[in-house]
Amino acid sequence: MLIENQHPDNKSIMVSVLGAPNVGKSSLINYLLGMDLSIVSSRPQTTRNRFNCVFTVDRVEIILVDTPGLHRSSLELNRRINEQAKEGADGTDLNLLLIDLTKDVLAQIVEFQSLVDKELGPTWLIFTKSDRISDLDKLPLDDVLEKAKDVIPSIERYFAISVKNGDNIHELTGALCDHAEPGPHLYPGGEVSNRNQRFFVTEYIREQAFELLQDELPYELAVVIEEYRDIRPKTAEDKPMAHISATILVNRPSQRAIVVGSKGSMIKQIGTNARKKIEKMAGHPVHLNLHVKVSPKWFKNNYVLEEIGLPRAKDSTRVWRKS
Numbered sequence: 001m002l003i004e005n006q007h008p009d010n011k012s013i014m015v016s017v018l019g020a021p022n023v024g025k026s027s028l029i030n031y032l033l034g035m036d037l038s039i040v041s042s043r044p045q046t047t048r049n050r051f052n053c054v055f056t057v058d059r060v061e062i063i064l065v066d067t068p069g070l071h072r073s074s075l076e077l078n079r080r081i082n083e084q085a086k087e088g089a090d091g092t093d094l095n096l097l098l099i100d101l102t103k104d105v106l107a108q109i110v111e112f113q114s115l116v117d118k119e120l121g122p123t124w125l126i127f128t129k130s131d132r133i134s135d136l137d138k139l140p141l142d143d144v145l146e147k148a149k150d151v152i153p154s155i156e157r158y159f160a161i162s163v164k165n166g167d168n169i170h171e172l173t174g175a176l177c178d179h180a181e182p183g184p185h186l187y188p189g190g191e192v193s194n195r196n197q198r199f200f201v202t203e204y205i206r207e208q209a210f211e212l213l214q215d216e217l218p219y220e221l222a223v224v225i226e227e228y229r230d231i232r233p234k235t236a237e238d239k240p241m242a243h244i245s246a247t248i249l250v251n252r253p254s255q256r257a258i259v260v261g262s263k264g265s266m267i268k269q270i271g272t273n274a275r276k277k278i279e280k281m282a283g284h285p286v287h288l289n290l291h292v293k294v295s296p297k298w299f300k301n302n303y304v305l306e307e308i309g310l311p312r313a314k315d316s317t318r319v320w321r322k323s
């Protein structure tokens with residue numbers, strides 16, 4: 001749709017969703033979108049790439065930028081993940097800085113500012129997981145807001161929310177709509193993201209790795225698509241279908257054995273669970289073929305890192321040759 005063909009009352013707002021790992025950024029985005037688009041897990045550092053998620057309320061388009069949790073690490077992989085998070089704060093109309101209410105709230109704000117290391121634009125504090133606080137009314141959140149402004153002067157207000165019981169989410173949505181400026185929708189075709197289905201296929205496979213595999217293993221694997229082929233129906237009775245081949249890269253041979261599992265049971269489970277979610281997204285059956293490949297130190301290999309959407313960061317120190 002051309003911009004000039006849009007309704008004159010259209011409004012749009014672009015919002016960065018920022019915070020430490022595991023505070024509930026992707027959960028909030030999914031709740032607002034009303035679908036499980038972004039992957040969520042109980043472990044930190046689930047999201048690795050920045051991407052836009054879009055929903056509309058009446059004439060207001062709200063674009064939420066999901067970002068990885070900003071954290072301290074000197075590993076090359078994490079430097080690049082952090083760069084995705086920092087860049088997520090650039091060029092948007094508003095930041096939502098998510099703070100986990102079950103932890104020291106002020107310490108999280110100080111830590112975030114120190115890691116992001118730049119002046120943030122207009123920012124709202126979003127205290128998350130309020131369902132896990134028994135006496136929320138007794139928390140001195142007004143005092144926290146004032147102290148937070150000493151650290152990040154652009155903080156304007158706060159909301160204490162829960163995606164488990166929906167507390168204050170309507171209020172937050174209403175406030176976002178009120179903040180939107182008149183202007184054309186950037187995704188007028190009803191798109192829910194700026195990422196394509198290939199990206200979400202890799203995410204849904206990785207999500208199962210976080211769900212089904214133990215310890216450090218999910219952090220030491222990456223997923224790349226080898227083939228994504230849409231099969232057009234030949235007759236009116238045939239349904240569309242897709243053939244997808246993906247490779248799970250692991251660091252060591254022992255990890256390959258775990259991901260494959262006894263008689264292939266683990267890789268089968270990962271594939272079955274991921275396929276169901278991919279089919280829901282695609283709206284038609286999918287044939288998903290998964291392989292596991294040992295790619296030693298893939299997380300230091302520039303070629304692999306670029307392939308999974310993590311270009312060199314400003315503080316990347318080492319140059320890696322294509323393998």
Ligand SMILES: Nc1nc2c(ncn2[C@@H]2O[C@H](COP(=O)(O)OP(=O)(O)OP(=O)(O)O)[C@@H](O)[C@H]2O)c(=O)[nH]1
Nearest residue numbers: 021022023024025026027041042045046047069163
């Ligand atoms: N009780 C409760 N748990 C929540 C809430 N929001 C998120 N969680 C849980 O917190 C965990 C982390 O959620 P995510 O949405 O993956 O967090 P994230 O900030 O995107 O994490 P990264 O992608 O690792 O940076 C999951 O286990 C969620 O179910 C909430 O409002 N209440």
Ligand SMILES: [Mg+2]
Nearest residue numbers: 025026046047
């Ligand atoms: Mg996330």
